[in-house]
């Protein structure tokens with residue numbers, strides 16, 4: 090049985106912790122059951138944004154007519170786009186080789202599960218098993234698509250974001266596509282395939298598209314989708330799927346008027362949310378506790394209920410975004426492997442996690458919605474400003490009062506006039522949101538305990554002090570520690586700290 094200073098399960102954002110441990114010359118075991126690099130690179134943010142960027146260009150070129158630019162026959166070269174996409178995704182093949190160069194690291198390709206409190210058994214891909222122990226164990230196993238229990242779905246076949254960026258990747262855009270789920274995955278895929286000429290139908294359970302966005306933004310996005318010919322069915326129960334010839338037929342049931350209907354397409358993409366990858370871990374052999382939904386509970390230091398085990402990213406159920414997973418990984422790396430004394434430790438705050446949906450146009454937000462702010466007891470004021478009011482917005486073709494004239498909605502505390510939340514819908518919302526993320530992230534923060542019952546002796550002591558931290562807006566370190574929506578162009582400007590530190 091081999092012993093390590095650090096065992097890391099999952100090679101998404103947890104690789105950041107691996108890098109920090111290696112810099113401290115720790116012995117590290119890195120375990121991955123799928124492709125090295127995790128969801129973001131292999132089947133998430135990166136390949137979707139390769140597709141979205143091409144789809145954006147199609148929409149922009151078509152709309153440029155209104156500012157006097159005519160281009161005929163705008164078509165999508167799916168083959169070229171796909172070649173570029175897979176070239177990027179296949180960078181994952183180099184990741185394991187990169188880590189294998191470190192004498193203090195062993196990489197394992199297989200499925201990890203706990204066989205003891207600090208003991209991990211790996212079912213390796215070659216059919217053998219191996220058992221490891223570790224002083225510190227980091228769980229970064231992510232999540233995967235939650236498949237609804239829908240009669241006929243398995244028999245008729247379907248794709249998920251995982252299989253789409255795998256065996257089911259199509260040789261050409263579908264002729265027609267049903268998308269189950271109107272969240273970020275459903276809406277981004279709808280945008281891509283609509284731009285590619287596919288007839289897209291979204292079947293959404295919620296009464297809104299993108300229900301995690303401000304209500305006005307959801308309504309705006311619905312209008313844009315409908316104007317571009319996407320068939321959006323809101324407030325629906327999915328009942329069953331059957332084949333009719335080569336078509337998949339989905340029966341739906343309106344939750345509003347009780348009427349049933351059928352939608353049909355060549356393929357069905359299932360995107361109704363994710364569930365945590367915890368079931369293979371056999372956490373019952375540890376002291377790691379999960380919540381009712383199966384997510385690993387973590388505190389503000391990413392400690393779990395088990396001594397010496399940390400968890401980060403999608404598996405803890407707190408804002409499933411890559412920038413949030415990176416932020417958490419950097420906190421663990423800083424606290425465990427930078428040689429900092431506990432009073433220099435960092436802790437996670439989740440009130441400034443930004444979110445961007447990369448549709449056309451983009452939707453971005455940080456902080457509270459108006460309703461959330463009112464529920465939190467604020468007397469709110471809002472300010473709305475449309476793209477058409479700015480010279481650049483008008484130059485881009487937005488006319489006052491037009492149905493596609495995007496906007497920013499600021500939610501402000503009526504008493505202090507502090508910004509509580511910013512919500513933007515329109516071109517490059519992912520970039521326009523960044524100043525508000527920086528604004529809300531800067532200043533002096535006092536530790537906010539999360540899951541107070543999860544408390545190592547150090548965490549308890551730091552909470553009692555209580556620890557404070559000042560993020561000076563001018564400091565490159567503050568810039569580096571402020572979240573940047575992944576993968577927005579703001580990363581070019583916001584990742585300066587990495588270049589400064591020559592990482």
Ligand SMILES: Cc1cc2nc3c(=O)[nH]c(=O)nc-3n(C[C@H](O)[C@H](O)[C@H](O)COP(=O)(O)OP(=O)(O)OC[C@H]3O[C@@H](n4cnc5c(N)ncnc54)[C@H](O)[C@@H]3O)c2cc1C
Nearest residue numbers: 099101102122123127128133201230231402403409410411
């Ligand atoms: C289609 C799609 C688009 C997305 N787009 C964006 C976006 O634009 N912006 C954004 O911020 N977020 C986006 N996300 C979300 C983002 O990808 C995730 O939040 C992020 O990748 C989570 O990182 P992680 O490190 O927690 O987990 P992951 O990157 O999922 O890594 C976990 C790894 O652990 C491995 N693993 C699991 N169980 C075991 C085990 N028992 N043993 C060994 N290995 C195991 C898995 O194979 C996986 O490789 C998107 C997600 C999807 C699906």
Ligand SMILES: NC(=O)c1ccc[n+]([C@@H]2O[C@H](COP(=O)([O-])OP(=O)(O)OC[C@H]3O[C@@H](n4cnc5c(N)ncnc54)[C@H](O)[C@@H]3O)[C@@H](O)[C@H]2O)c1
Nearest residue numbers: 270271272273274275292293294295360361362409445446
């Ligand atoms: N740009 C980004 O940052 C980005 C992009 C894609 C995904 N992600 C992340 O990945 C995660 C998964 O994305 P997602 O869009 O699948 O999840 P989601 O949970 O945000 O949205 C899923 C939607 O599906 C609907 N739904 C659930 N069950 C349904 C059913 N049976 N029939 C019809 N509709 C149903 C829900 O009402 C919900 O609005 C999200 O948490 C998201 O944060 C982020």
